[in-house]
Amino acid sequence: MLTRVPHIAASEITPPEIYFNRRTLLAGALASAASAWLPAGESAQPPEPALTYARNPQYSVSEAPNKFEEIAGYNNFYEFGTDKESPGKYAHTLRTRPWSVTVQGEAEVRGRFNLEDLLKGQALEERVYRFRCVEAWSLVVPWIGFPLSDLLARFKPTSKAKYVEFTTLYDPGQMPGQRSAVLNWPYVEGLRIDEAMHPLTLMVVGLYGRVLPNQDGAPLRLIVPWKYGFKSIKSIVQIGFSARQPNTAWNVAAPQEYGFYANVNPQVDHPRWSQASERRIGAPFLAARQRTLPFNGYAAQVASLYEGMDLRRYF
Amino acid sequence: MNITQRYRYLYKPLVLVAGLAPLAWMICGALQLFGASLGADPVKKLEHECGKTALNFLLLTLSVTPVRNLTGLPQLLRLRRMLGLFAFFYVVVHFTVYLVLDLELNLALLGADIVKRPYITVGFTALLLLVPLALTSTNGMMRRLGRHWQSLHRLIYVIAALAVWHFYWQVKRDVREPLLYMGMLALLFAYRLVRWRTRSAARGARVTAAPAAVTSRSGSATAPERT
Numbered sequence: 001m002l003t004r005v006p007h008i009a010a011s012e013i014t015p016p017e018i019y020f021n022r023r024t025l026l027a028g029a030l031a032s033a034a035s036a037w038l039p040a041g042e043s044a045q046p047p048e049p050a051l052t053y054a055r056n057p058q059y060s061v062s063e064a065p066n067k068f069e070e071i072a073g074y075n076n077f078y079e080f081g082t083d084k085e086s087p088g089k090y091a092h093t094l095r096t097r098p099w100s101v102t103v104q105g106e107a108e109v110r111g112r113f114n115l116e117d118l119l120k121g122q123a124l125e126e127r128v129y130r131f132r133c134v135e136a137w138s139l140v141v142p143w144i145g146f147p148l149s150d151l152l153a154r155f156k157p158t159s160k161a162k163y164v165e166f167t168t169l170y171d172p173g174q175m176p177g178q179r180s181a182v183l184n185w186p187y188v189e190g191l192r193i194d195e196a197m198h199p200l201t202l203m204v205v206g207l208y209g210r211v212l213p214n215q216d217g218a219p220l221r222l223i224v225p226w227k228y229g230f231k232s233i234k235s236i237v238q239i240g241f242s243a244r245q246p247n248t249a250w251n252v253a254a255p256q257e258y259g260f261y262a263n264v265n266p267q268v269d270h271p272r273w274s275q276a277s278e279r280r281i282g283a284p285f286l287a288a289r290q291r292t293l294p295f296n297g298y299a300a301q302v303a304s305l306y307e308g309m310d311l312r313r314y315f
Numbered sequence: 316m317n318i319t320q321r322y323r324y325l326y327k328p329l330v331l332v333a334g335l336a337p338l339a340w341m342i343c344g345a346l347q348l349f350g351a352s353l354g355a356d357p358v359k360k361l362e363h364e365c366g367k368t369a370l371n372f373l374l375l376t377l378s379v380t381p382v383r384n385l386t387g388l389p390q391l392l393r394l395r396r397m398l399g400l401f402a403f404f405y406v407v408v409h410f411t412v413y414l415v416l417d418l419e420l421n422l423a424l425l426g427a428d429i430v431k432r433p434y435i436t437v438g439f440t441a442l443l444l445l446v447p448l449a450l451t452s453t454n455g456m457m458r459r460l461g462r463h464w465q466s467l468h469r470l471i472y473v474i475a476a477l478a479v480w481h482f483y484w485q486v487k488r489d490v491r492e493p494l495l496y497m498g499m500l501a502l503l504f505a506y507r508l509v510r511w512r513t514r515s516a517a518r519g520a521r522v523t524a525a526p527a528a529v530t531s532r533s534g535s536a537t538a539p540e541r542t
Contacts, residue, residue, distance in 0.1 A: 074355035082489035085354055135487065137356060182489050253488060272484065273432055277424070279417070281355050288358070289419045 048211040051124055053144050059127035059200070061297070063280075065140045070282045072213045076133065077234060078182055079168065079175035080215065086177070087215035094174050094235065096219040105165075105241035108156035115219055119205065122146050126209070127202060132264045132296045134228035134250075138278045143223055144206030149197040152239075157193065161241035164196040165189075166222060166233045183249050189233035190246030190260070191224065192305075200225055200301055226295040226302045228262040259315040263306070264296035268315045330394055334401040337368045338408070358416045365409035370482060370496060372402035373475045377503045384510075396452055399471070403449040406442050434484035441477035444470050475500055 077087035080094075099115040124144050131139040152164065170186035172178040178185045195201065202223040205212060212218040217234025224231050230250050240246075250258035257271055266276045279288040295302050306314075341364055343351035353360040379395040382388075418424045428435045448468055450456070457464050479500050483493035 070355045078488075084356065137359075180489075180491075269431070272434060274424070274427065279356075279358065286416070286419050289417075289421070 048206075048213065050210055051144050051206045053124035053126050053206070053209065056125040056127050059125075059129070061128055061130055061140060063130070063140045065128055065142050066282050068208050071139060071141055071207060072216060074139075074281055075215045076135075076229065077177075077215055077217070079177045079185075079187070079235075081177050082182060088213075090176065091214035093176065094169075094214045094218065096214065096235075099219050099237075101220065101236060102238045103155050103240075104238070106158045106161035106243060107241045108158065109154065118151065122150065124205065129202070129223060129225040130296050131223075131225065131229055131232075132278060132292065134230055134258065134262065134270065134275075136273060136275060136278045136292075138280050138292075139282075140280075142208055143202060143204045144209065145202045145204035145223065147199055148201040148203045148222065149199065151203055152196060155239075155241070157241045160243045162193055163242050163245055164191050164193060165238075165240040165242060165246035166236050167238035167240070168233055169235050169237045184252050187233060187249045188246060189222065189231055189248050191231070192245075193241075194305055195224065195302075198302060198305065200298060226264060226298040228258075228264060230258065231262050261306075261311075261314045263302075263311065263315075264292060265294060265311055265315065266292040267294075268312055327393070327397065330397055334372070334397065337364065337405070341365070358412065361412045362409060362417060365405050365412055366482065369402050369405035369409055370478050372398055372405060373471070373478055374496070374499055374503065376402055377471065377475060377500075381503065381506045400449060400452060403445050406445055410439075410442055434481050437477050437484065438481035441474045441481060444474050444477070448474075472504070475503075 073088045074084045075087040076084065077091065080087040080090040100112050101115060101118060102112045103110050124146055126142055126144050128140060128142045131141050157164075166189050168187040169175065170178060172185075191201070202225075204217070204221045204223050205219060207213070207216055212221065217232075220236045221234040222232050222236065231248075245260060248260055250262075251260050264275075269275050275292055277289050278292045280290060281288075283290075293299070340351060341353070341361055343349050344353040345357060345361070376395055376398040379391055379398065383391040414420065414425060418428070429439050430436070448470060451460060451464060451467060460467065479493065479496045482496060483490060486493055
């Protein structure tokens with residue numbers, strides 16, 4: 001169980017005030033020094049509103065979390081471009097309010113819900129999770145959210161609901177990357193119902209104590225810490241319950257490279273690169289490469305979900 | 316002394332400085348000087364920038380002949396060696412960044428990558444093939460190898476194709492950029508193919524028109540053709 005006491009003291013996590021103030025301080029210092037070479041766009045962006053949450057010490061890791069700038073400046077979010085910096089530059093065009101989520105399929109409660117209504121009364125907690133991308137880099141992120149199972153239970157899935165399918169917003173006006181056909185839009189991801197109901201599976205609305213930056217999947221995203229990052233779908237507008245396994249975006253794009261399960265597995269390589277190790281973003285010089293752990297280090301919690309399955313076949 | 320000879324002392328240093336500019340930019344990025352930055356994953360950024368710079372120099376090297384023919388500026392040929400050596404230089408830096416900063420000198424990982432990852436196999440082959448070209452790029456080696464020098468240096472076509480293939484294969488999904496490189500390389504190859512065909516057609520026509528010329532030209536028929 002994840003009962004390990006976090007080895008990082010709470011004081012070691014740099015409080016967000018410092019991040020946001022740092023920008024102001026820096027901007028002030030630079031302005032007084034008349035350093036005109038800094039691009040104007042880099043100066044103080046209004047910080048996202050703070051959230052009310054409680055830190056959940058049960059879900060933490062021994063590694064230090066990444067800096068806010070790393071988590072918000074290095075993203076795969078093809079809806080805003082295919083390189084890592086594009087989402088941070090262009091995701092401001094996404095309008096996250098008002099936002100609604102449509103629930104459909106094998107559930108008693110269906111319909112379209114305002115995000116505020118879905119979040120009303122929902123206690124938020126902070127969990128520090130490892131995040132492992134299929135491209136063999138990784139982060140440690142202090143997410144703010146709540147268990148997906150809390151949300152799904154409210155829709156009363158029927159016994160036919162074997163899978164949950166999630167869909168990202170489709171609006172090329174707000175998401176210019178959708179104008180090129182790099183993926184089959186809209187982005188779709190899915191989980192088996194037992195994976196979706198697992199206590200580790202998180203619905204995320206924030207990061208470092210504040211509302212999610214758009215490039216990290218605002219206003220509502222999934223985090224499944226034992227799976228490759230592409231499973232953790234962003235900017236969700238639709239949740240569907242179904243009897244059949246959903247056709248997920250990367251699996252449709254390249255089925256031989258990206259499986260439906262996509263559990264982090266150092267023993268099963270991507271056809272074009274090794275998954276045995278990963279590089280931790282922001283780690284010190286020459287100390288970034290580390291061994292990848294089965295199920296991204298969450299094997300004790302989730303390995304039993306896949307008992308008897310050939311994980312090479314169901315990669 | 317004509318005008319091009321006089322400016323030789325100017326344009327070679329200019330190309331040298333221009334060729335070092337990408338390296339200077341990367342160093343500024345690594346040290347965060349002048350507002351340059353390598354982003355959240357500097358290792359990958361360096362790796363990709365070096366690789367792309369090497370590819371740019373490969374294509375520039377292959378552009379020298381067509382541009383020279385189209386502009387009628389034979390002196391451009393003098394730049395080709397430097398451009399080719401810059402390609403080699405950036406490939407070596409690219410590989411060094413990969414081995415030292417990315418793999419952190421884990422040689423077992425390097426071996427596994429070269430054997431198991433097709434795009435790394437392809438890229439590594441291109442690197443190895445560039446070594447003899449760089450070593451034989453001196454005037455002395457050109458003289459010593461004679462006409463074999465030209466045959467050896469035709470390897471550049473294979474290397475360029477491997478390099479573009481290496482780029483194409485490592486991209487996860489968005490292949491637009493590698494396709495652009497592939498297109499540019501195809502153009503450079505097409506130019507040579509067309510030229511070679513029109514030349515051999517012209518030669519064939521001459522041969523039929525004047526059979527007596529065959530013997531007198533036989534010596535030069537196998538002589539290295541400028542590429």
